[in-house]
């Protein structure tokens with residue numbers, strides 16, 4: 929199963945789930961609600977990276993020694 933991470937739109941505040949592989953530095957994300965287009969970089973990218981790390985760490989805890 930592909931891992932997903934919710935990303936909160938800074939304009940309308942609504943969340944959309946993105947696949948982790950979509951969340952890379954310089955990725956262009958479009959909010960489906962308000963049509964805001966933003967590029968993932970700088971401060972925002974740092975925050976997303978932290979969320980990705982947390983999501984992956986959590987996953988390792990849940991399935992020790994198992995690869996899915």
Ligand SMILES: [Zn+2]
Nearest residue numbers: 937940959962
């Ligand atoms: Zn939005």
